[in-house]
Amino acid sequence: MLLISASGILIYYSVSSQLNSLIRWVYLKYNMPGTTLIGVACGYTLLNSIVKKEIKQNTVPVVKSGLAKIVVLFILGFSLLYVALNGFLHPMKLVDVQADIVKNDDQTGYLVNDGKDTVYFIRTEINYRLKFENMPVRSIRQPGGDLKIKVEPQEELRSLFSEDIFKQPKGIGFAGGGMETEITLTYTIGSIDPEGNNVDIPPPAPEVLEEIKDRLYNAELVVELSDTDIKRFNLLDYKGN
Numbered sequence: 001m002l003l004i005s006a007s008g009i010l011i012y013y014s015v016s017s018q019l020n021s022l023i024r025w026v027y028l029k030y031n032m033p034g035t036t037l038i039g040v041a042c043g044y045t046l047l048n049s050i051v052k053k054e055i056k057q058n059t060v061p062v063v064k065s066g067l068a069k070i071v072v073l074f075i076l077g078f079s080l081l082y083v084a085l086n087g088f089l090h091p092m093k094l095v096d097v098q099a100d101i102v103k104n105d106d107q108t109g110y111l112v113n114d115g116k117d118t119v120y121f122i123r124t125e126i127n128y129r130l131k132f133e134n135m136p137v138r139s140i141r142q143p144g145g146d147l148k149i150k151v152e153p154q155e156e157l158r159s160l161f162s163e164d165i166f167k168q169p170k171g172i173g174f175a176g177g178g179m180e181t182e183i184t185l186t187y188t189i190g191s192i193d194p195e196g197n198n199v200d201i202p203p204p205a206p207e208v209l210e211e212i213k214d215r216l217y218n219a220e221l222v223v224e225l226s227d228t229d230i231k232r233f234n235l236l237d238y239k240g241n
Helices: 002-013 018-058 066-089 206-214
Strands: 093-104 109-112 116-118 122-133 149-153 171-177 180-192 219-224 232-234
Touching: 093 206, 149 180
Parallel strands: none
Antiparallel strands: 093 122, 109 116, 122 180, 149 219, 171 180, 219 232
16 A cells, blocks of 8 residues: 555656666665654555545535545554564574685686686685575675774784784675675685786785684674664684584
């Protein structure tokens, strides 16, 4: 009912392609709760405009649909209450963490031989795969597209590196479906160019890699939902899940 009411107003002013683009933009920007509120507001406006138009044109008096207005206002109030309490009713949860060291030699590189061939860097990387429930992804997106989420190593892990590799992840992967969201944070700890055209970053020695792997959970995950709402998760609580 809500989206039909909204479409009834919008289609009067827009052609179908413009309307489809506008609805898709609203949904992507505001998600379902925001789209619902906009639909309710448009529906209420539609009901008011119909009544005012009938009165202005001195048409045959009709009974105002008071029940319809009550229903629209009820849905609006319920939606506002649901959005306000959504963080309490469905709090964000970190349900699983998988941390590992991987070697990739087929993902990042550069072109040679006039673009006919690709030379791939041999990268040694730390991957954190994080599974959330009720993750408000829109709240943690930054203007540049990055996510306001990071790993803060404890001293046991930080001391194994000569520089702060955790300051900014080299890659962020995102996958979502339903109430579950999976985010992958990638930190590069070694990069070798087989052709020698770029400066190499030698990976740690094998025995050090084993030590790093054993301490990957000695860290905290920090998720910044807003300036005043910052969640911290001790990854040791998820080791062995």
